[in-house]
Amino acid sequence: MKFRAKIVDAACLNHFTRVSNMIAKLAKTCTLRISPDKLNFILSDKLASGGVSMWCELEQENFFSEFQMEGISAANNEIYLELTSENLSRALKTAQNARALKIKLTNKHYPCLTVSIELLSVSSSSRIVTHDIPVKVIPRRLWKDLQEPTVPDSDIIEANLNGELNLKIETELVCVTTHFKDLGNPPLASENASQARNPEQMAEVHIDIRKLLQFLAGQQANPTKAVCNIVNNKIVHFDLLHEDVSLQYFIPALS
Amino acid sequence: MKNEVRRRLLYGGPQRPFYAVKRNSSLGKRRRRGGVKSRSFEKRGQHPGTRGRQAEARLATRLVRAPAMLKCGMGGSQVKVFGKAIQALSRVSDELWLDPSEKGLALRSVNSCRSAYGCVLFSPVFFQQYQWSTSVKMNDNDTISNLNCKLGMKSILPIFKCLNSLERNVESCKIFTRSDKCKVVIQFFCRHGIKRTHNVCFQESQPLQVIFEKSTCSNTLMIQPRVLAEAIVLFTSSQEEVTLAVTPFNVCIKSSNEESMDLTSSVHSEMFVGPDEFDFFQIGVDTEITFCFKELKGMLIFSEATHAPISIHFDFPGKPMALSIDDMLLEANFILATLADEPSRASSPQSLCLSQKRKRSDLIRSNSKAGKNVTSKALEHISRKAAPKRLCPNETLTDISALENCGSPPLKRVSGDVGEVPASSVRRAEEVLASPCLRKFSCMFFGAVSSDQHFSHPFDSLATASDSEEDVNYGSFSTF
Numbered sequence: 119m120k121f122r123a124k125i126v127d128a129a130c131l132n133h134f135t136r137v138s139n140m141i142a143k144l145a146k147t148c149t150l151r152i153s154p155d156k157l158n159f160i161l162s163d164k165l166a167s168g169g170v171s172m173w174c175e176l177e178q179e180n181f182f183s184e185f186q187m188e189g190i191s192a193a194n195n196e197i198y199l200e201l202t203s204e205n206l207s208r209a210l211k212t213a214q215n216a217r218a219l220k221i222k223l224t225n226k227h228y229p230c231l232t233v234s235i236e237l238l239s240v241s242s243s244s245r246i247v248t249h250d251i252p253v254k255v256i257p258r259r260l261w262k263d264l265q266e267p268t269v270p271d272s273d274i275i276e277a278n279l280n281g282e283l284n285l286k287i288e289t290e291l292v293c294v295t296t297h298f299k300d301l302g303n304p305p306l307a308s309e310n311a312s313q314a315r316n317p318e319q320m321a322e323v324h325i326d327i328r329k330l331l332q333f334l335a336g337q338q339a340n341p342t343k344a345v346c347n348i349v350n351n352k353i354v355h356f357d358l359l360h361e362d363v364s365l366q367y368f369i370p371a372l373s
Numbered sequence: 374m375k376n377e378v379r380r381r382l383l384y385g386g387p388q389r390p391f392y393a394v395k396r397n398s399s400l401g402k403r404r405r406r407g408g409v410k411s412r413s414f415e416k417r418g419q420h421p422g423t424r425g426r427q428a429e430a431r432l433a434t435r436l437v438r439a440p441a442m443l444k445c446g447m448g449g450s451q452v453k454v455f456g457k458a459i460q461a462l463s464r465v466s467d468e469l470w471l472d473p474s475e476k477g478l479a480l481r482s483v484n485s486c487r488s489a490y491g492c493v494l495f496s497p498v499f500f501q502q503y504q505w506s507t508s509v510k511m512n513d514n515d516t517i518s519n520l521n522c523k524l525g526m527k528s529i530l531p532i533f534k535c536l537n538s539l540e541r542n543v544e545s546c547k548i549f550t551r552s553d554k555c556k557v558v559i560q561f562f563c564r565h566g567i568k569r570t571h572n573v574c575f576q577e578s579q580p581l582q583v584i585f586e587k588s589t590c591s592n593t594l595m596i597q598p599r600v601l602a603e604a605i606v607l608f609t610s611s612q613e614e615v616t617l618a619v620t621p622f623n624v625c626i627k628s629s630n631e632e633s634m635d636l637t638s639s640v641h642s643e644m645f646v647g648p649d650e651f652d653f654f655q656i657g658v659d660t661e662i663t664f665c666f667k668e669l670k671g672m673l674i675f676s677e678a679t680h681a682p683i684s685i686h687f688d689f690p691g692k693p694m695a696l697s698i699d700d701m702l703l704e705a706n707f708i709l710a711t712l713a714d715e716p717s718r719a720s721s722p723q724s725l726c727l728s729q730k731r732k733r734s735d736l737i738r739s740n741s742k743a744g745k746n747v748t749s750k751a752l753e754h755i756s757r758k759a760a761p762k763r764l765c766p767n768e769t770l771t772d773i774s775a776l777e778n779c780g781s782p783p784l785k786r787v788s789g790d791v792g793e794v795p796a797s798s799v800r801r802a803e804e805v806l807a808s809p810c811l812r813k814f815s816c817m818f819f820g821a822v823s824s825d826q827h828f829s830h831p832f833d834s835l836a837t838a839s840d841s842e843e844d845v846n847y848g849s850f851s852t853f
Contacts, residue, residue, distance in 0.1 A: 205640045212607055230641075247607060250641040333537075 119197055121152055121223040123182040134181050135210040142207040143336030152187050152197040163250040170329055180362035198256035209249035229253050236323045323348050323371045333367050408558045440552030441508035441520035441682040445472040445500045453540045456533030457678035463526045464671025465491040470580035471522040473505035481580045487666045488710035490583045497704040517786050523578040532571050584694050590686040591657030598676035598683050607642040618661040622646055629663045652682050662690050663712040672696045672707045
């Protein structure tokens, strides 16, 4: 298994750092999937994460000037690594004004993702900073748990087909509702299903507000497009599209 | 006066004379430009603890006695530097000594396991006004003692907490002592006519000093604090130790981790710095030293205030290293113990150091008060002016049995920082137990003076004190 990548552009580096910060806020431990043309940060729905799951996808071309990888085998040309997301974001934080950043998969006593940063210092001699982030290689038999989640056929809920979204909280003493109007509805995949629905009818889901907050707080940049899909009383699915990163986040309903 | 003598009686064996060490003799050479003021110690038989003293004391009340005092004043911009020094020293331990002398006002701090020592000396020129005096007792035998003032960090640190606002608002600051009440008074004269006064109780305790020959170190680096600060960013606050590895071609600062397979364990980080980034670069011997991160951060905090370069003096692992800042107005020195590699690496001073330590802990365990004179031929000389009450056997990190023997009361009683020290010293003890290859911090202060006999649990003494009337005064010190 091999992986080497290099970023030289400052803007790309910044963007990658922001993505990594966002991931660090959303998930303590996550899986990094490396494939020839994409990088994915995955959090699969386990009890530990409270049932939320996350899938973030980056096109590697948009970030890395050099990118080489060799998966576990020719047939399965992918690498799955488990790491503590905060370690990566902290390592990238030191790369603020770096001349170049290299990431490699290495094995120093244990598998590591080595982030090597070349900093330009005042005295014009470059300083090299290395961070070895310990990772765990996920064996192939567990890969099936980490596949891209299929977006369920959803009714737009708590939003309706007329472009209204209501966020409601209820406590014993107070009930607050925020009404959003004039939102767009993306065209649904299956036209047949939607025809039967009454555009006025609301569908709703109860979710843990902390999880929603954690998701929203983790956002570092404004996405170009945000889609919220709700399956009645089951799950809410957020799909945020930035320029070259897409992030999908699933929050299950409270039982 | 009566109270004072009574107190001193309890500190050591009443029958034991105090074998004082004359500072000059053990050094061989002067360690400072300014020279060392020689302080004559009490002659034999004059130890405060001797019974004869009580008789003297009754006499003394009728004689003139001027207590030691300190009085100094500084401007608003100096307050920030002073406060930063205190903050930096608070990283070393929870106690601070104010030690005035003709060289200036020294702030000293030693951690309870004796692996770190910090001293910031403000020269008289730093202050707008600086007065100090020793106490003079007029009786048959002149005894001079300095202001032995020890403060708890918990008391003094909050006073210098918001340094930025202090800098903005404070026009001048006065610090003076009131020996009759054992108080240090800190007054801030702020804008708009506001005057803020803080009274801090101090405990009478003679400060410790470490003498470290910086000029004999084979490796010296001088670097701008900014560069070090950039290196520090690499490490998380959970990082306990950092390693400095030097060769004549480059310097590497890296995190020092035990090998572990835990994913959540710290990232291993390294930063290479080329020689041209240093103001002064002299490497005599390739070496790698490991020391505590916390104290390095403490030093950096202080250097931010002074903008002067930091000098690092060190040799081989095991020998303490010095971080210092030398400025016209002040001189700061942080002496840190470094991790020693193996016991087999017995450069003789080190092994001597170990045997000295064992001797000492034997003393402690047996609680013997035999006036054994343990002289030290160790590399670093210790100038110890009096028996420190707080010396807890846990200072010998390597000596596990001593740790066990320490017993909880002293640990708890000792100021706050022991809360953290036992954790790390116990951890190290576990390491030592676990691995056959013992890695230990070499302790800097070893059996220097024969004041060892005073290591009997001071708290036993306190226990008896509580029976007496005077313990009312004593009670005020228990907050430390």
